[in-house]
Amino acid sequence: MKVIIEAARISFFFLCIINLTCCSSDDGPSVGTTSVDIKDALLSDFPLTEADYLDIDIVQPKFNDNAEEIEHGSIKITISYADRLGSLSLRSVNFDLSKFNIIPGIGSKVLSVGSPFTYEINSTRDGDKIIHYDVEVVIEEDPTGGKLELTSFKFEKSRNPTLSSDIQALKFTEYPTLGNSRAVFILVPVGTDFSTLIPTITYEGATLEYSKDNGPFIDYPTEGKAIDFKYPNRINIRVTNFYGNESQTFQVIVDVPQPIQLEEIKFVTPDITIGDSYQGFGIMKWINQGNHPIPPLSPNSYINIKTPTGGSEYKLFSASLTKGGSGDINPGQEGKINVLSVQAPAITGEHRSTAVFDFNFDFTRHMVTGFSTSLNFVEDIYEPLEFEISGTVVE
Incomplete structure (x- = not known):
């Protein structure tokens, strides 16, 4: 009888323990479970697989009192211009991948310059624990402001x-x-x-x-x-x-300011009989002392035209600069000065005029030109050249 009573007591004791255990399980988590803190998955870095970033700015998500996300986090990654092409991917994370997932995953090439993309991180144990990061990749700014x-x-x-x-x-x-x-x-x-x-x-x-x-x-x-x-x-x-x-x-x-050097800046013709003309080809030399070719040139104008007393103003002479043959005169080469006259009028005495060569630079051909600056590729950069001619008309 005593043995039966002791067995009953032991059975009652174990029933009480089991009952207490069951009651305590109603007030707390089950044995073998732990709570999830999504803040353990906050990103402290965002390394890229394809490029090293120059700068990174991370703003963490915002939470309410229940540790629920109420605002996405953001990540702004600055890369060099050389790394701008192609798609980019996340290289690694700073949290335990057995506890949290990141979507898209590591190595997924979903990022590109100027196209923000949202990443999601969630718990592997509690799908309701979620945070997000809006990730943007930008190119470093040009410190020069882009001016050239x-x-x-x-x-x-x-x-x-x-x-x-x-x-x-x-x-x-x-x-x-x-x-x-x-x-x-x-x-x-x-x-x-x-x-x-x-x-x-x-x-x-x-x-x-x-x-x-x-x-x-x-x-x-x-x-x-x-x-x-x-x-x-x-x-x-x-x-x-x-x-x-x-x-x-x-x-x-x-x-140079004046690419033409004349052998002389004045020339006097032999006397010219009324009705005759003067043909002075190659009467003097000139040299291209500049740094660009010079074509044959004629004066742009004549000034200081003088005729004998009592006669009307009459331009008797003309001049030109040539090579002495065809073609341009390159730097260091010599050319010829030509002086011609029209048929001498019946105005005896000294005739005088000054030829003005007002030449320019032709940008399209990289050479001196007699063209006017009215053409938008012609530049007035040289000093004018003056050459005085005189001669006497006789009977």
Whole structure:
């Protein structure tokens, strides 16, 4: 009987324990479960697989008192211009992937410059625990502001000892009808060695380069570098923007103020009999002392026309500059001066006039021209040249 009573007591004891256990389970979580804190999945970084970012700005999601997301987080990633092409993906996360999912997943190429994309992070144990990040990839800003200009171009005496002073560019010109080509004009003294000039250049842009005769562009150093501007070389200066996708090229025209040197600035013809004319071909020489070819030229005008006392104003003489054959006169070459007269009138005495050669620069052909500046590719950069002619008409 005693054994039966003890067994009953033991059974009652175990029933009480089981009952207490069941009651306690109603007030708390089941054995083997833990709560989920979604804040453990907050991102502290967003590395990319395809590129290293230059900067990153992370704003975390906002939560209410129940730790529920009420506002998305945001991530702004700045990359270099060189890495702008193609799709980008997330490389890794800073949370435990056994506890949280990220959608799209690591390695999914869903990002591109200028197209924001929303990532979702959720708990693997509690699908109601969710946060989001709006991710945007942008390109670094151009610190130069995107401008592409040469702000100054000069030859400094300190870098060019043969010069007596600093020489600034004469003008900067743009040619809209020639594909927006641009040019810099600068004039140096006669006798300057065009082949060893060192320009000082200031500019707006990211890089400065130069090329010769349409060859490859080479970086132009801040400390300067000797460039061979001597004919027939054509020198281009290029300014490129920060991203390397836009540039502006400037052709540099280096010459002298007066490229024509006459053997003499005055000429007196032999006496001319009334009714006769004078034909003076090649009566003197002239030299191209500049840096560009010069074609045959005729005067643009005649001034100081003088006739003998009592006679009406009558231009007896004309002049021209030629090569002495066909073709242009290149730098360093000689040409011929021609003086002609019309049939001498019955006005005896001395006749005098001054031929004015007011020539310009033709940008399209890179040479001196007699064309007017009314053409938008012709520049007035030279000093006019005067040549005085006189002769006496006799009976």
